[in-house]
Amino acid sequence: xxxxxxxxxxxxxxxxxxxxxxxxxxxxxxxxxxxxxxxxxxxxxxxxxxxxxxxxxxxxxxxxxxxxxxxxxxxxxxxxxxxxxxxxxxxxxxxxxxxxxxxxxxxxxxxxxxxxxxxxxxxxxxxxxxxxxxxxxxxxxxxxxxxxxxxxxxxxxxxxxxxxxxxxxxxxxxxxxxxxxxxxxxxxxxxxxxxxxxxxxxxxxxxxxxxxxxxxxxxx
Numbered sequence: 268x269x270x271x272x273x274x275x276x277x278x279x280x281x282x283x284x285x286x287x288x289x290x291x292x293x294x295x296x297x298x299x300x301x302x303x304x305x306x307x308x309x310x311x312x313x314x315x316x317x318x319x320x321x322x323x324x325x326x327x328x329x330x331x332x333x334x335x336x337x338x339x340x341x342x343x344x345x346x347x348x349x350x351x352x353x354x355x356x357x358x359x360x361x362x363x364x365x366x367x368x369x370x371x372x373x374x375x376x377x378x379x380x381x382x383x384x385x386x387x388x389x390x391x392x393x394x395x396x397x398x399x400x401x402x403x404x405x406x407x408x409x410x411x412x413x414x415x416x417x418x419x420x421x422x423x424x425x426x427x428x429x430x431x432x433x434x435x436x437x438x439x440x441x442x443x444x445x446x447x448x449x450x451x452x453x454x455x456x457x458x459x460x461x462x463x464x465x466x467x468x469x470x471x472x473x474x475x476x477x478x479x480x481x482x483x484x485x486x487x
Contacts, residue, residue, distance in 0.1 A: 280378060280399035284371055284406060291363045296356070298364050305350045305368025310376070312346035337444035343369070344436065347409075348416045358417050358483070366413040370406040378402055397461050404461075404468050411468070411475045412439050418482050428482055435475055442467060 288294060293302070316339050324335060347369060351361040378398055415436045418424060424432070446467060450460040 276395045276399045280402045283403050301364045302368035306372030309369045309372035340440050347413050362413040366410040370409040374402050411472045414479050
C-alpha cells in the first residue's frame with residue numbers, strides 16, 4: 268500500500284476521535300488528561316480480564332468459553348463507571364471523557380501497530396480500511412456503553428426506566444459475541460460483517476439516545 272493509502276487509513280481511524288474531542292466541548296474543559304486517565308484505567312481493566320481468563324480458563328476451546336469471555340466484558344462497564352465516578356461535572360461530560368479515553372486506548376493498543384506496520388506495505392489491502400472503519404464503530408459503542416452506565420448508576424433513576432437500561436446494557440455486553448456467532452452461521456464476508464456491526468451498533472445507539480433524552484427530561 269502506498270503512503271497515500273496509509274494516510275487515508277490513518278485519517279479514517281484517528282480523525283473522528285479528534286473531531287469528537289473538539290466538537291464535544293471536552294477541549295474547552297481541558298479534559299485531555301482526564302481522557303488519558305480513562306485510557307490508563309482501560310489498560311488496567313484489560314490486564315485484569317486477561318489474568319482472570321488465563322487463571323480460570325487456561326484452555327480455550329470455544330463454545331461456552333466464548334460466552335464466558337463475552338461475560339468478562341462486564342468489567343469494561345465497571346471500569347467506565349469508575350472513570351465517571353472520579354470526574355465531576357454534567358452527565359454528558361462524564362460520558363464523553365470515559366468513552367473517548369476508553370475507545371482511544373483500545374484504538375492505540377489493538378489497531379495502531381497493525382495500521383502502522385501493515386498499512387505501509389506495498390500492496391493495497393482493504394482490511395486496513397475495514398479496521399479503520401471498525402475503530403469508529405468502537406467509539407460509538409463505548410459512548411453508548413458509557414451513557415448506559417451513567418443512567419443505571421443514577422440514584423434517582425425512575426424504576427420504569429431501569430429494565431430498559433439493563434436490557435440495553437445486556438445487549439451491549441454480548442453484542443460482539445452475538446455478532447461473531449451470526450457472522451459465522453451466515454458465512455458473511457468481511458464487508459457484510461462490518462456493515463452488520465455498524466447497523467447493530469447504530470440501532471443500540473439510537474435506542475440509548477432516546478432513553479437518555481427521556482431520563483434527562485424527566486429529571487430536569
